[in-house]
Amino acid sequence: MTQPQMTNTKKDTDLDLTDPRQAKEYKLSQLLEKGINPYPAKFDRTHKAADIQAKYDSLENGEETTDVVRVAGRIMAMRNNGMFIDLVDATDKVQVFCHKDTMNEEALELLKLYDLGDIIGAEGTIRRTPRGELSVRVTSTVMLTKSLAPLPNKHEGLTDVETKYRQRYVDLIVNEESRDTLRARSKIIRFIRNYMDDMGTIEVETPNLQAIMGGASAKPFVTHHNALDSNFYLRVAPELALKRLIVGGLADGVYEIGRCFRNEGISMKHNPEFTSIEGYHAYYDYYDLMDLIEDLVRKTVEHIHGTTKITFGAQEIDFGQPWRRASMCDLIQEYTGLDFMAVETAQDAVELAKTKGVKLPDGTSWGAVVAEVFDERCEAKMIQPTHVMDMPVDVSPLAKIHRDDARLTERFETYINGWEIANAFSELNDPKIQGLRFDEQVELGKNGDEEAQMKDDDYVTALEYGLPPTGGWGMGLDRLVMLLTNSSNIRDVICFPTLKPLKEENEAPQNPQSISAPVVEAARSATDYQSVDEDARRFVIVVNGKEESTARLMNAIGHTMAGLAGDVATKQDFCFVDYQDADGGVHPSVSHYPVIVLKAKNSNKIKNIRDQAIEKNIAFTDFTDTMTIGKTQEQLAATQNQCGEELNYLGLCLFGDRDALSELTGKLSLYK
Numbered sequence: 001m002t003q004p005q006m007t008n009t010k011k012d013t014d015l016d017l018t019d020p021r022q023a024k025e026y027k028l029s030q031l032l033e034k035g036i037n038p039y040p041a042k043f044d045r046t047h048k049a050a051d052i053q054a055k056y057d058s059l060e061n062g063e064e065t066t067d068v069v070r071v072a073g074r075i076m077a078m079r080n081n082g083m084f085i086d087l088v089d090a091t092d093k094v095q096v097f098c099h100k101d102t103m104n105e106e107a108l109e110l111l112k113l114y115d116l117g118d119i120i121g122a123e124g125t126i127r128r129t130p131r132g133e134l135s136v137r138v139t140s141t142v143m144l145t146k147s148l149a150p151l152p153n154k155h156e157g158l159t160d161v162e163t164k165y166r167q168r169y170v171d172l173i174v175n176e177e178s179r180d181t182l183r184a185r186s187k188i189i190r191f192i193r194n195y196m197d198d199m200g201t202i203e204v205e206t207p208n209l210q211a212i213m214g215g216a217s218a219k220p221f222v223t224h225h226n227a228l229d230s231n232f233y234l235r236v237a238p239e240l241a242l243k244r245l246i247v248g249g250l251a252d253g254v255y256e257i258g259r260c261f262r263n264e265g266i267s268m269k270h271n272p273e274f275t276s277i278e279g280y281h282a283y284y285d286y287y288d289l290m291d292l293i294e295d296l297v298r299k300t301v302e303h304i305h306g307t308t309k310i311t312f313g314a315q316e317i318d319f320g321q322p323w324r325r326a327s328m329c330d331l332i333q334e335y336t337g338l339d340f341m342a343v344e345t346a347q348d349a350v351e352l353a354k355t356k357g358v359k360l361p362d363g364t365s366w367g368a369v370v371a372e373v374f375d376e377r378c379e380a381k382m383i384q385p386t387h388v389m390d391m392p393v394d395v396s397p398l399a400k401i402h403r404d405d406a407r408l409t410e411r412f413e414t415y416i417n418g419w420e421i422a423n424a425f426s427e428l429n430d431p432k433i434q435g436l437r438f439d440e441q442v443e444l445g446k447n448g449d450e451e452a453q454m455k456d457d458d459y460v461t462a463l464e465y466g467l468p469p470t471g472g473w474g475m476g477l478d479r480l481v482m483l484l485t486n487s488s489n490i491r492d493v494i495c496f497p498t499l500k501p502l503k504e505e506n507e508a509p510q511n512p513q514s515i516s517a518p519v520v521e522a523a524r525s526a527t528d529y530q531s532v533d534e535d536a537r538r539f540v541i542v543v544n545g546k547e548e549s550t551a552r553l554m555n556a557i558g559h560t561m562a563g564l565a566g567d568v569a570t571k572q573d574f575c576f577v578d579y580q581d582a583d584g585g586v587h588p589s590v591s592h593y594p595v596i597v598l599k600a601k602n603s604n605k606i607k608n609i610r611d612q613a614i615e616k617n618i619a620f621t622d623f624t625d626t627m628t629i630g631k632t633q634e635q636l637a638a639t640q641n642q643c644g645e646e647l648n649y650l651g652l653c654l655f656g657d658r659d660a661l662s663e664l665t666g667k668l669s670l671y672k
Contacts, residue, residue, distance in 0.1 A: 020150035021148060021149065021150055023115075024115055024146070024147065024148050024149075024150070025148065027112075027113040027114075027115060027146070028146050028148065030113050031113055031143060031146065034110075036110075036143060038143045038145070038146035039144075039145060039146070040142070040143075040144060043070075043072050043121040043142065043144055044070060045070050045071060045072045045121070046068075046069050046070045046071075047069045047070070047071055048071075048089055048090070048091045048092070049071065049073060049087070049088070049089045049091050049092035049093055049094040050091035050092040051091070052069060052071065052094050052126065052134065052136075053092050053094070053134060056126050056128070056134055057134075059126070059127075059128040059134065060128060061128055061129070061130055061131070061132050062127075062128065062129070062130045063127065063128055064125065064126070064127035064128075064137070065125060065126045065127070066125060067125060067126050068123065068124070068125055069123070069124065069125070069126060069136060070121060070122070070123045071087060071089070071094055071096070071121070071122055071136055072087075072089065072119065072120065072121040072122070072144060073087040073088050073089035073093075073094070073119065073120075074087070074088050074089070074117060074118070074119050074173065075087060075114060075115070075116055075117065075118045075119075075120060076088045076093070076116065077116070078114070078116065081111070081112070082098055082108075082111035082112065082114060083097065083098055083099060084096075084097060084098075085098065085114075085120075085122075087120070087122065094134065094135070094136060095129075095133050095134065095135040095136070096122045096124070096135065096136045096138050096141075097124075097127070097129070097135040097136065097137050097138060098111055098138045098141070099137070099138075102124065102137055102138060102139050103138060103139060103140070107140055107141065110141065110143075111141070113143075114141075114143070115146075115147065116147075116150075116151050117147035117149070117150070117151045117173070118143065118145065118146055118147050119144045119145035119147070120141050120142060120143055120144055121141065121142045121144050122136055122138045122140070122141045122142075123138065123139055123140050123141075124136040124137045124138040124139045124140075125137050125139075151170070151173065151174060152170065152174055161659070162533075162535055164178075165491050165496075165497050165499060166499055166502075168495060168496055178492070180485075181481075181485045181487060181492055181493060182493070182495060184304060184481065184484065184485050185481045185485070185493055187303075187304065188300060188304060188477070188480065188481055188484060189257065189275075189477060191299075191300050191303050191304075192257070192277060192296065192300060192477070193257060195296055195299065195300075196255045196277075196279065199253070200251075200252070200253060201251065201253035201254060201255045201279060201281070202250065202251040202253065202254050202255075203254075203255055203256065203257070204242070204245060204250070204254050204255070204256055205256060205258065206235075206238045206241035206242060206256060206258075207235065207241065208234055208235050208258075208259065208261075209223070209225070209232040209233070209234065209235075210232060210233045210234075210235050211230065211232060211233075212233075212454045212455075212456045212458075213233040213235075213236060213453065213454050214236075214237075214239070214240050214453050214454055214456045214459070215235070215236060215237030215238065215239030215240050215241075215398075215453075216236045216237035216239065216260075216262075216453075217395075217397075217451045217452065217453060218236040218237075218262040218263075218264065218451050219262060219263045219264055219450045219451050219669060220233040220234060220235075220236050220261070220262070220263055221233065221234040221261050221262075221263045221272075222234075234261035235260055235261065236260055236261065236262050237260055237276070237278065237474065238256050238258065238260070238278055239278060239398065239472065239474070240456055240459045242254055242255075242256060242278055242280050242472070243280055243427060243459075243462070243467060243470065243472065244459070244462050245280075246280050246282055246467060246468070246470055247462045247463070247465055247466065247467050252281065252282040252283070253279065253280065253281045253282065254279070254280055255277060255278065255279035255280070256277070256278055257275065257276075257277045257477070258275065258276070259273055259274070259275055260273075260274055260275075260276050261273050261274075262274075263669070264666075264667060264668075264669060265598070265662070265665060265666040265667050265668050265669065266498060266662055266666055267490075267662040267663050267664075267665070267666020267667065268488060268489045268490060268491075268659060268662060268663045268666070269419060269479065269482075269490055269663075269666065270490065270666045270667060271478065271490050271491070271494055271497050271498055272498050273498055274476060274477075274478050274490075274494075275476075275477045275478055276474050276475060276476050276477060277474065277475050277477060278472065278473065278474040278475075279292075279472070279473055279474075280427070280470055280471070280472040281470065281471050281472075282468045282469070282470050283468060283469055283470070284426075284469075284470065284471030285410060285426045285469065285471055286389075286410045286411065286412055286424055286425055286426045286471060288471050289412075289424040289425075289471045289472075289473045290323070290325060290387050290412065290424075292473070293387075293414055293422050293424065293473060293475070294322075294323050294385070297319060297385070297421075297480070298319045298320065300480070300484070301319045301484060302319075304484050305484070308320030310483070310484065310486075311486065312417055312483055312486055313486070313488065315383060315417065317383065317384060317385070317416060317417060317483070318384060318385075319385060321384075323384075323385040323386060323387060323414075324384065324385070324386040324387065325386075325387045325389055325412075326386065326387075326388065326389065327388075327389045327390040327408075328370060328371070328374050328388050328389065328390060328391050328392075329341045329370060329390070331374065331378050331388060332370065332373055332374055332377070332378055335377060335378045335381060336356050336373065336377050336378070338352055338353070338355070338356060338373065340352065340366070340369070340370050340373070343366070345366070346363075346364065346365050346366040346369065347362065349364075349366045349369040349370065350362060350364055350369055352369075353369050353372070353373050354645070356373065356377060357604070357607070357645040358372060358373050358376055358377065358604055359602065359603055359604040359607075359645070359648075360372060360602060360604065361546055361602060365392075365394040366392065366394065366407065367391075367392025367393055367394025367395050367396075367407070368392075368394050368395060370392050371391065371392060371394075371395045374388070376604070376608060379415065379418060379420070380418040381418065382415030382416070382418055383416075383417055383418060384416070385414065385415075385416050386414070386415050386416075387412045387413075387414050388412055388413045388414075388415060389411075389412040390402055390405070390408045390409070390410070390411070390412070391408065391409055391411040391412070391413070391425075392407060392408060392409070393406070393407060393408065393409050396409040396411045396425065397437040397438070397440065397441055397453060398425070398427065398428055398434075398437070399411040399425035399426065399427070399428055400425065400426040400427060400428045400429070401428075401433070409425060409426075409428075410425055410426035411423075411424070411425035411426075412424055412425070414475075416483060417483060419479055419483075420476075420479075421475060421476060421479055421480060421483075422473055422474065422475040422476075423473065423474050423475075424471065424472065424473030424474070425471070425472065425473075426469070426470075426471055427467065427469075427470040427471065427472050429463055429466075429467040429468070429469065429470065430463070431460050431461075431463035431464045434459070434460055434463055435455075435460045438453065438454075438455035438456065438460070439455065441453040441454070441455070442454070442455050450669065478490050478493055478494060481493040489659070534592045534593060534594075535594070535658065536657065536658060537593050537655065537656060537657055537658060538593050538594040538595070538596060538655070538656075538658050538661060539561065539564070539591070539593055539594070539595040539596070539653060539654070539655050540596050540598060540653070540654045540655075540661045540664075540665050541557050541560060541561065541595065541596070541597045541598070541651060541652070541653045541654075541671075542597075542598050542599070542600050542605075542606050542609060542651065542652045542653075542654070542665060542668065543556060543557065543597065543598070543599055543600065543650065543651045543671050544600060544602060544603050544606060544648075544649060544650050544651065545599045545600055545601050545602065545671075546601070546602045546603070547650055552625075552628065552650055553650060553651065553671075555623075555628065555650075556623040556650040556651030557597065557651055557653075559621075559623050559627070559651075560621045560622065560623050560651050560652065560653030561595070561621075561653050563621035563653070564619060564620065564621040564653045564654075564655055593655075596670075597670070597671040598665055598668040598669065598670060598671055599668060599669055599670070599671040599672075600668055603647070603648045603649040603650075605668075606622070606649035606651070606652045607644075607645075607647070607649055609652060609654075609664050609665060610622055610649070610652055612664050613652075613654055613664065616660060616664075618654055618655075618656040618660060618661070618664070619654065619655045619656060620652060620653060620654045620655070621652075621653050622649055622651070622652045622653075623649070623650050623651040623652070623653075624639065624647045624648060624649050624650060625647075625648045625650055626638035626639040626642065626647065626648075627639070627650075628650075
């Protein structure tokens with residue numbers, strides 16, 4: 001077959017061979033001049049690197065075989081002008097040894113055109129060097145893919161976090177740890193799928209596009225279907241569709257592993273697009289589900305690690321012992337001393353919560369108070385696997401009422417390392433009660449709750465046909481993978497995590513040369529802005545979602561931003577750049593770092609973030625309603641007359657590392 005004609009349009013004289021990319025371009029041109037196709041379609045490989053390492057493991061130092069092998073992979077190291085090449089494929093590394101004893105002069109000359117990152121094929125026999133390195137004694141090589149982009153420095157590795165996630169392919173090429181983590185993810189999910197299949201449940205697929213958002217309390221993504229001229233929601237959970245299949249009698253057990261989407265913040269534990277498993281089992285209750293989740297996770301841990309004990313950070317977590325089971329109210333009483341089961345009214349619950357610094361507005365339901373107090377005062381303490389049982393009706397619209405107490409439901413959440421890993425309950429199957437619960441959610445939505453569920457009349461109709469007693473559960477697989485791979489950032493366990501899109505080149509100059517000369521000169525005289533990574537740090541402003549006055553919030557935003565900028569030690573801290581126009585006028589800017597405004601549920605949420613900022617030594621300025629009273633002396637007096645727990649926060653401005661701020665504020669939504 002005739003090879004395609006390939007040309008290189010760049011002249012050799014145009015190339016700067018001290019530049020790594022241009023040096024690669026030059027070598028590409030040399031290959032083409034020799035009539036070599038640097039991108040052939042096929043290579044017949046006989047062995048992968050791991051196969052060779054296993055098959056010839058017993059070979060003694062200095063011993064050779066006559067076995068001929070053909071290997072292929074990426075060049076990750078070259079020594080002695082190409083005599084020794086480390087070839088890495090998806091399974092392992094193998095050394096190829098190129099020497100004049102087995103290669104002709106032309107083949108040896110070709111090695112000079114090879115670079116780190118190139119993908120080559122090699123044929124030869126197997127030997128173990130006197131130093132013990134298993135090698136392929138090469139008789140010939142072939143270029144399979146000429147790489148043009150230089151790899152990161154091998155000593156420094158890929159240190160830029162932004163590149164690590166945005167160009168995952170580079171991360172995977174140079175970081176074995178990243179490859180191992182994502183391979184472990186695949187192994188974990190495959191084991192879970194096999195476990196579910198072995199217990200007789202059927203794997204199904206349900207729609208990602210939903211006309212009615214339901215199955216979980218979360219803010220959805222909205223999209224538009226042009227042909228139907230209708231809005232749809234990316235599903236926040238597959239729950240209601242899966243239970244319809246149980247109603248229909250498809251099987252006694254169904255499950256789905258798939259993507260869900262929640263239009264919420266991004267943090268080290270949250271990604272808007274995440275993977276979950278949900279399972280529904282006829283004739284199960286929530287006690288059966290606790291047994292199932294414990295057994296599934298325990299066996300998964302053992303499958304991955306060979307033991308039921310793992311270390312996450314500095315904490316040892318034991319999955320082998322019986323997992324603790326305790327009611328939410330009992331845990332609150334244990335950690336705070338508050339007994340909500342003894343409280344009769346919702347307002348009494350609000351007042352009781354205030355005694356521990358959890359401030360909630362009047363009118364908050366009893367169950368919402370209980371859930372909030374647990375979230376703020378107990379959740380982080382659930383390090384060892386714990387099923388937090390008997391959650392309030394007010395926050396569990398799809399769960400069955402508890403058989404012993406009508407204020408509670410037969411619902412539990414499973415916590416490990418202070419993270420919610422699973423959510424499960426005995427399913428509510430009374431259509432009349434379910435209809436009323438949906439109506440309550442609709443009212444919450446009308447009152448501004450962006451996470452309230454919608455009323456799904458068809459689901460109520462399905463219940464009228466009869467849903468048998470059923471237990472349902474869901475588990476976030478990304479967080480489980482984080483635990484089992486000792487990964488502190490959810491981005492590390494997702495192949496392509498959600499990132500803010502890069503600006504188009506025509507929207508913002510990418511280098512100083514694209515700015516007019518006077519402006520560049522003024523900017524350089526103001527600060528060495530080129531040494532600053534403008535995406536590494538940012539301002540995050542958090543405002544009180546309960547505050548109805550937009551003017552008061554704008555006032556808080558302005559004061560907190562100005563107060564924090566006023567504390568700057570050097571111009572470089574906040575990335576100042578002074579612009580100069582063609583007439584010589586200087587236009588000073590405050591900062592080039594992003595400014596993000598988020599909404600917290602209430603003042604207490606802001607206070608908690610403020611407290612965490614203090615613990616983590618993150619710069620901040622806060623703004624309370626006492627700061628709106630008269631002049632400075634009056635404001636000081638008003639603030640001094642209130643205990644810290646009594647202050648009503650209108651806003652909080654933080655400045656610092658992007659990931660650190662995401663950890664503090666990742667659950668919050670944008671302020672609109």
